[in-house]
Amino acid sequence: MKLRISTRNVRKLVSAGLVVVLMLVFSLSADSFWNWRNMGNLFHDAAFLGLIALGLSFVMTGGGIDLSVGGIVCVTAILVSRFGTLGGSSVPGVLAALFAVLCGGAFGLINGVLVTRVRLTEFVTTLATGILYSGLGLLLAYRDNGKLSGVIVPKGIQNESFLSLGEKVGGTGVFLVTYIWIALSAAMYFVMRRTNFGLHTYAIGSHSRSAGMSGVNVRRIKTLGFVISGAFAGLASAMLTANMTAASASLGNNGYEFQGIAACVVGGIALGGGKGDPVNAMIGAIFLQTILNGLLKFNIQAYWSYVIQGVIIIAATAFDTLFGRVTHMLRERRSIAGREAV
Amino acid sequence: MSVRRFFGGAWGQRIVILALIFAVMAVAEPKFFTGSNASSVLFAISIYGMMACGMLFVVLLGGLDLSVGSMAAVSACIVAQITMKSGYSGAGLLTGIVAAIAASIAVGVLHGLCVTYMRMPSFIVTLSTKYILYGVAPIITGGSFIYYPQEMDSNSAVNFIYSLGNKRIANVPMPVIFFAAVVVIAGFTLASTTYGRRLYALGGNPTASALVGVRVRRDTVAAYVVSSLLAALSGIVLSSVNMQAGQTLAQGYEGSVLMAMIVGGINLAGGEGTISGAVFGALFAGLINNMMTLLSVPSDFQKAVQGAIILVAVCINAYSGRRAGRVKLPAAPAEK
Amino acid sequence: MKRAMKIIATILTIALAVSVISSCAPKESDAGDAPVAGGIALSGKDIRNDPLKIAYITLSTAGIGNRMHELAYEEQLSYYPNVDFQFFDGEYNPDRQRQILNECVTQKYDAVIIEAMGTEELNRAIVEAEEAGIPVITMNSGASAIHTLHIEGSDYEIGYKAAELLGEAINGTGNAILLDVPAEQKAMGRMGTGFEEGLAAKFPNIKLLEKPGIANWSQENANTAMRDFLTKYPNPGDINIVYGASDDIAIGAIQAIEAAGRQDEGILVFGNMGYPTGLQAVKNGSMFGTGFSDIYLEDTSSLTLALYFISAGINSISAGYTKTPVISMYVPPITAENIDSYIEVSHWKQVPGVFTS
Known part of the structure; x- marks a missing residue:
């Protein structure tokens, strides 16, 4: 038991150490890296990624995967901009954000039901629902002349209270979403490590068969994991929409799910589950965003970012596998031929 | 065989689906049943049909190869870039093709090694290589699309490339011929060679296969190589059809291939599935697109329809009792 | 060991927090x-x-x-x-x-x-x-x-102009197909809207049969869509004009028409952008015209x-x-009449590797 805990912290230290090293390297070699403005931007963008990764961390720690977060971001953004801010400026922005969270949670619930009740494989299901949600977002987008074939126009949100959610907190130079992200990361860390729910999630991730036999309600925990993932995606999309003052129907094409998985894996949330917690996701998000920021600093072409993200995921997974953090049940199931489903 | 068992089986379900499609189209748009429409659909599915045949090898082992689209793009870019740099000479074309084949073999070996030695889940490995290759393609082309010249009639290399995609033999377009050839060869391999038998054994029961002496690692790597090779072939043919190569070639095709696998009744857990299933799945994917265009379904709908179809197909697979996608909770661990 | 780990972890967390809070400085005005x-x-x-x-x-x-x-x-x-x-x-x-x-x-x-x-x-x-x-x-x-x-x-205007040219070429009656931009981008690429409204305003007798968005602006998707439309409207004269939102899309449509063997029906195809492939198509006669964006x-x-x-x-x-302030640049429609002079001034010949004639 002692060894496990050390490994967990060591993994966090490794990721955090990498972040520090990267930041040092960049601040020495690029002149506009280490200043208030850039760090503010970095943590701002990391906050969106971090919220998505935060939600994903619950699903992944439970041994699953959620590829639909990109689609959830798209459709909740459209829903918020069309319906969540009805009533004009009198609706407090927080209510609209809450609406987005609830929508996201609802979509996550659908995922959870499909996986636990209808008992479909998580990978294929969330892939399909991701495409479905993106398509829904396209369908529900605001159109110029009201008809389905009309031009999709990003509708500028008029609700001042909601738009203010996307701004910096007055006085400090930090965006509101960054504060929210850090606070929620800390809160979810305690949920993961101190509550029964978190404990059960770990149990399912490590060995769901024996977890089930020990009385853990696997269905409920897994569903809740998906709901959390969807809810956080909804929150991220609300904050993003508030910042960009409009929802774009193309949000589902941006690969947020891939970036979220990359952030989690890099931060130390092992595939297959049972290891990792929200702080890992936070560190991973910062790491990924630092790399992306660095790429911009050195005017490296955008396509390198794809190469780097892919290499990072493979390297991090290899690292985790070699160091035994990928659960042994996973290895057994994986057996020798790389199987995906049982 | 009782009616229920027949319709629960693979061919029964396929007949039901086809019957449904035919019924809808007979009412809504009878021109669906013309010969030109049939050949049009065949042409449209040739590319991802070839990819589906390749990915079948990997799926039989219980894995997935999500990098097929980007692999196609990279192969096309390699061929185009090397050919262009050599001044469109025959030697350059040959070098390009060889280089593309070598690259696809390398990628396949990488997949296989990560999956067997490093025990990494195949979808993560191939998802990552999908993005890596997507980034590598513009590095090869120097940033943008490469266009083959349209008017070098005397140049045999350019003519060869053009005919790869656009020529017809006995009025059948070349891509369809390639597709047919791939289907025959792959089908023969799976059904009648020892390698094919070993693949099914590996997918069905890896532990027993290893005990019996099946060379697990080698066969697995071979399967991933086949998938990448066929993706490369598809990419080269596709770039010949349009006479251009670039980063976004075949972008998103892995979605169609996956849909083909699922609808074709291929068990994603491995061990079951035939070429005919893959072909039917590809055919179904093409028919759906064809239907949506003939019925003038607005473009906005199409993405949602695609997702819904995959979802429905997975549910049907689960309920029909086939193990594709069926997960038992909590008796057996849930997988990704 | 455990305690040391905890201390190191705490220090790192504080370091992270410090860098976050350090971006708390009031926003400086830069220039x-x-x-x-x-x-x-x-x-x-x-x-x-x-x-x-x-x-x-x-x-x-x-x-x-x-x-x-x-x-x-x-x-x-x-x-x-x-x-x-x-x-x-x-x-x-x-x-x-x-x-x-x-x-x-x-x-x-x-x-x-x-x-x-x-x-x-x-x-x-x-x-x-x-x-x-x-x-x-x-x-x-x-x-x-x-x-x-x-x-x-002026993407809207060139779509409108294309409608006018095509409509005149078929004497005001017939059937049209619009192969438009991908659905999410319709607000930014307004040539399809211009084409549609131009037809409606000037040639009410021309029927717009289909107007799908072509995903990814890709040639093969346009090819596939056009093939299906050729099946849907199989008789000569069922389709008279086709407008593609880009040259790639238009060329995909031309490929489909040729593959179906219907290139002698006189279907007029119009592209957009004036990229080298489009210019070559206009020059060799397979495309009726295109709009030349003078990049x-x-x-x-x-x-x-x-x-x-x-x-x-x-x-x-x-x-x-x-x-x-808004400046609108003229996008000239190019047809067989002025193609040669526009090829010369288009600068495309100076871009290495794209133009061979």
């Missing part, structure tokens, strides 16, 4: 030559000698249009070796463009030219850039926030104006604009 609101500050830079940085944020760097951008800016800046010109790939992603624009502000660029993906999503970032003293020029697709300049090729000219104008703004120290804030 040393901060423009004066409402008045005209003539304290701009010396565009010949001062080191300048100009950014171009594209919708996407894939595609051949980018090669023309590179040629144009390279040639025009050859007398300004002090200018560091950078292309950024927007990847059709407004979120990404927002990040890049913020980055340009951080790195203190002197001017930014951007093809905005979405009229609303970049407003906050654009306003921030303007307030930092950076003139923002939007190209082709603009934004609703007030910024220094908007230059557009070289647009780039020259935007560069000239950007340098002007930098040297005069003007942007929308310093000059007190109440709305964004």
Whole structure:
């Protein structure tokens, strides 16, 4: 038991150490890296990624995967901009954000039901629902002349209270979403490590068969994991929409799910589950965003970012596998031929 | 065989689906049943049909190869870039093709090694290589699309490339011929060679296969190589059809291939599935697109329809009792 | 061991927190030559000698249009070796463009030219850039926030014009098919809308049969869609005119028509953009016409104006604009009559590797 805990912290230290090293390297070699403005931007963008990764961390720690977060971001953004801010400026922005969270949670619930009740494989299901949600977002987008074939126009949100959610907190130079992200990361860390729910999630991730036999309600925990993932995606999309003052129907094409998985894996949330917690996701998000920021600093072409993200995921997974953090049940199931489903 | 068992089986379900499609189209748009429409659909599915045949090898082992689209793009870019740099000479074309084949073999070996030695889940490995290759393609082309010249009639290399995609033999377009050839060869391999038998054994029961002496690692790597090779072939043919190569070639095709696998009744857990299933799945994917265009379904709908179809197909697979996608909770661990 | 781990973990967490809080400094105003609101500050830079940085944020760097951008800016800046010109790939992603624009502000660029993906999503970032003293020029697709300049090729107008030309060519009656931009981008590429409205206004007897969006602007998707339409309308005379939102799309349609053996029915296909493949198609007669976006000219104008703004120290804030000035550039329709002269002036022959005749 002692060894496990050390490994967990060591993994966090490794990721955090990498972040520090990267930041040092960049601040020495690029002149506009280490200043208030850039760090503010970095943590701002990391906050969106971090919220998505935060939600994903619950699903992944439970041994699953959620590829639909990109689609959830798209459709909740459209829903918020069309319906969540009805009533004009009198609706407090927080209510609209809450609406987005609830929508996201609802979509996550659908995922959870499909996986636990209808008992479909998580990978294929969330892939399909991701495409479905993106398509829904396209369908529900605001159109110029009201008809389905009309031009999709990003509708500028008029609700001042909601738009203010996307701004910096007055006085400090930090965006509101960054504060929210850090606070929620800390809160979810305690949920993961101190509550029964978190404990059960770990149990399912490590060995769901024996977890089930020990009385853990696997269905409920897994569903809740998906709901959390969807809810956080909804929150991220609300904050993003508030910042960009409009929802774009193309949000589902941006690969947020891939970036979220990359952030989690890099931060130390092992595939297959049972290891990792929200702080890992936070560190991973910062790491990924630092790399992306660095790429911009050195005017490296955008396509390198794809190469780097892919290499990072493979390297991090290899690292985790070699160091035994990928659960042994996973290895057994994986057996020798790389199987995906049982 | 009782009616229920027949319709629960693979061919029964396929007949039901086809019957449904035919019924809808007979009412809504009878021109669906013309010969030109049939050949049009065949042409449209040739590319991802070839990819589906390749990915079948990997799926039989219980894995997935999500990098097929980007692999196609990279192969096309390699061929185009090397050919262009050599001044469109025959030697350059040959070098390009060889280089593309070598690259696809390398990628396949990488997949296989990560999956067997490093025990990494195949979808993560191939998802990552999908993005890596997507980034590598513009590095090869120097940033943008490469266009083959349209008017070098005397140049045999350019003519060869053009005919790869656009020529017809006995009025059948070349891509369809390639597709047919791939289907025959792959089908023969799976059904009648020892390698094919070993693949099914590996997918069905890896532990027993290893005990019996099946060379697990080698066969697995071979399967991933086949998938990448066929993706490369598809990419080269596709770039010949349009006479251009670039980063976004075949972008998103892995979605169609996956849909083909699922609808074709291929068990994603491995061990079951035939070429005919893959072909039917590809055919179904093409028919759906064809239907949506003939019925003038607005473009906005199409993405949602695609997702819904995959979802429905997975549910049907689960309920029909086939193990594709069926997960038992909590008796057996849930997988990704 | 456990305690040591805890201590190290705590220290690292604090370090992280410190870097976050350290970005808590009040937002600094950046440019040393901060423009004066409402008045005209003539304290701009010396565009010949001062080191300048100009950014171009594209919708996407894939595609051949980018090669023309590179040629144009390279040639025009050859007398300004002090200018560091950078292309950024927007990847059709407004979120990404927002990040890049913020980055340009951080790195203190002197001017930014951007093809905005979405009229609303970049407003906050654009306003921030303007307030930092950076003139923002939007190209082709603009934004609703007030910024220094908007230059557009008239995509709506060329669609309208194409409708007029095609409609006249078939004497005002017949059937049309529109192969339009991908669905999410219809607000930014308005040629399809122009075509549709042109037909409706000028030729009420021409029926618009289909108007799908072609995903990814890709030639093979256009080919597939056109093949299905040829099946749906199999008789000669069922389809008379086809308008494609880009040359790739139009060429895909032409391929489908030829594959179906119907190229002698006299179906007129019209493209857009005037890329080399389109120009060649018009020249060899397979395409009726295309709209020629003079990318070289647009780039020259935007560069000239950007340098002007930098040297005069003007942007929308310093000059007190109440709305964004808009310049519309003429997009000439090209048909077999004027194709030769346009091929000569199009500069495409100077881009290596794209033109062979």
